[in-house]
Amino acid sequence: MKISLSRSPLALTAALCASLTLALPQGARADYPPVTDTTVSGSYLAARVATAERDTDAAVAYLRALLKMDPRNEEILERAFFAMLVDGDLDNAVPLAERLVKLDRSHRIARLVLAARAIKKNEYQRARTNLSLSVRGPIGDLTATLIAAWTMLGSGNSKAGVEMIDRLQGPDWYSAFKDLNAGLILDAAGQKKEAGKRLEAAMKFDPASVRAVDAYGRWASRNANAATAIEAYEAFLKVVPRHPLAQAAIADLKAGKSLPVLIKTPQEGAAEVLYGLGAALARMPVWSWSLAAQFICFTLLAVAVSLAMVFMISWDEHGQAMRKVAKAEMISRCASLVRVLEATPPGLQDDILTASNTSASRYWVSDHGPGNAAEWRANAWSHLTQPLARAQLPGHPNLPALESRLEAPRNIAEAGSPDWIEMPAYAASLDRALKFQYLDDSTGMGISVPLRNG
Template sequence: MTNSRPFFSVALAAGFAAVLHFAGPARADTPPDVDASLTGSYLAARLAISERDNDAAITYLRNLLRLDSRNDEIVERTFYLMLVDGQIDEAMKLTDRLIKTDRTNRIARLALAVRAIRKGHYQSARTHLALSVAGPVGDLTKTLLAAWTLLGTGNAKGAVEHLDRLEGPAGSAPLKELHAGLILDAAGMKKEAGKRLEQAMKMDPGWSPAVDAYARWASRNEGIPAALAAYSSFAQLASSDVFAQQAIKDLKAGKSLPPRVKTPQEGAAEVLFDLGSQLGRQGGEDLGLLYLQFATWLQPDHPLASFSLADIYDRVRQPGKAITFYEAVPADSPLKREAEIRRAVNLAAIDKFVDGRASLEKLIAADPKDLGALRALAMIEMTHKMFGECAATFSRAITLVPQPSKADWPLFYFNGMCNERSKNWPVAEASLKRAIELSADQPEVLNYLGYSWVDQGMNLDQGLNLIRKAVKLRPDDGPTVDSLGWVYYKLGRYDEAVTELERAVELMPQDPVINDHLGDAYWKVGRKLEATFQWAHARDLKPDPDDLPKIVQKIEKGLDTAEQPAPPVRKAEDQTAAPAAATAAQ
């Protein structure tokens, strides 16, 4: 189920998780072969961490520990990265060293508390939580966990009182009410549980954990109609929530629903899941991963944790890791089909396009009306420049949407793009116009249609106005500003082209297309030395192989005798983010 409510500012979490990173360059191309030197291992670890290549980073950090075993900073970084990577048992071996040098270390104490909860040592867990250093996110975490440990020692009333004393971050009240209700429900205090769970739902009727917990309670205590009413109200806010859909089916079949949480250990896992999924969605990916890894360690069969881990790895562009966790989603989970779609997309992202495409085609064969699978197939076909195929697949997807809404504009945009690239301009133009009808202020669509018109010498004023509107909507987007400059170039307005293309280069100095365009504009206004410099820069930035010979020819012979460059229609993946195959339940 979706879990998208912000209980606290991610800025608070940033300080909590900052220690997870070395400052360093943006890419690590060094293979995970251990460098024998201290400096080499340190630099390699920095690069691997900046690349989010935790496997390599941990390898280098382990080597650093062998070379410099007394370095507390290296111990701490190794420990954190192991936790983020799910190597919890290995990380636990370092906790004593961390506590010895910093007895209030937040994450070390959290790790020890989680281990104690896993073993059923609830008093020990509370001790570790109490020793943890204070902080808004840390206080919220340890209060919620401590409440579940109080239930573990038979003190449900004390657990709820402990929660009620917390003055948490803004927006945390529904979370406190939810866990108070879950604790009371697990303790068999039915009436009190219902009041708390209903209050949590009323505080945030669009937050699925609260709705789900209350509806499950209602199905067992007030009857199936009451549970159906709760889910039905929620469905108006989140119609695509697959867990709510499954629960409604079960209720209509006459089944009551079990509690969302049954034991203190599951309750602690739910705390870590709730907080981890929020952190992961709000920019705190590393801490989100750490919390979710703890959740799965406590409850390996948690219905959402594996999918949430995969979702974070998706967003930080770690397709191999994402695939692992999508595959771990249980076969009977309502999220399994969505997990299979996303797994296939990630296979295509790691040069296993044939496997990914075959997986999607198998899903579509089993359900030809699966819009998410069709859309995902079309996107990977477009990414691999199979424009005729992606045009056909998007057309199939569009037939499944007889009454398109504003949210469906990406289908028509990408369909227009695929048809334009496969030389079917009438269908492309109609699709792009339909996208604008559905959502008039999408810069990508305005830019694409406007440029296409100008490039073909048609609707010049209208096309230029569309691109100007796109730039106004997205003034700091290099490709969009580049399109405006290039249209001025195509219209022979070279001074204006130079102005816009110079601004585009400032916004995206490492883009070969934009540098190439600026070189052309410089040549036309007589700045030939600068033009040659820009072309040389574009050549060195690894342009598309089809464009490279043209750039080299211009460097050698100038623009007047060289073949004119192709229009700046960017790769599909550069235009905009692909529409999600389906709304993921978090």
């Protein structure tokens, strides 16, 4: 006998919100082999392989071990620092950044990290000091100047911040970043007229920039009129069709709502700078970057994530993060239900399964294995689209079943995993293996686990 579980994308979204404290990365790290008994050369090679495979958790684990074995090795120190940044571990990267600036006073990435921490702690003068020491090259100049300008807003001197931006000389592509950030600083400071001029200039310089268009549209909704803001978003949709942010903004404006200021604090402004530059670098072919540019790009993105102030992330990255957390939550729930069913008389199993179902998840027991993945998916969707039975309490009238709001994908056979994925017993803390598959191309998933009691 097997227990099967399927979940719709809607349920997984809710599961993510409820289970963020599961700490999936820590669980993943626990699977890595201990590195205390390895040699320096072995750990170094393992770290290089993990980095090449983009397994940042493993790379960090091996590099930590290397630092303990060879704490004065500058190359290992720097590699560990970069690995922690790419992994989003800013708290542990900061002590390494402090060690790096003692070895290289103008280490630009370490200085940027120290500046980011200072901004987060409202230590704006310390942030400006670190930024001034990080300046070197076009990207470094622009990053340091823009973030320093935002710290001036935190010090109550937005005028000096804008003047700092205006004094910066550089390539033509600086203009988009200069106008956008100057406009956002002025908008946050309440200087509406000047803010509008700068934000409109940024939008005209790069009509395909969602941040520039959104910043101007928000300003226009509060200081001009809804028609002007809608016109800006509609022009953007002609360049980037069906963009969800622009569509949502237009819907709010047509409903009579005004849009709030995009950036309100220096911390949010610093994140905007880091994300904007990182996204711009990401649009370039990777093979055309210099090594320094690659490090800067990864650092900008990692710092922004660590500060928890990035307002837009790519839908692909967002989906991957949701799948990881939801997958862990699903496996845990299914394992718990298996234990309950195996400790319960068979006559009560149906009631337990009914009580466990939700508006977007279904459990059922069958007397045979899951079989073909595509056939199981079709069966899963038939369960998901059935009305949800309500629990019946003694002495109370029967309540009607809730109609399902879920719709099966058009081509169930091709949507989702082509085959079952075999998962080891320890994945669910059970004494047997289980089978897993993606139910669709979004975040739907399915699990099949054999029961011991027939």
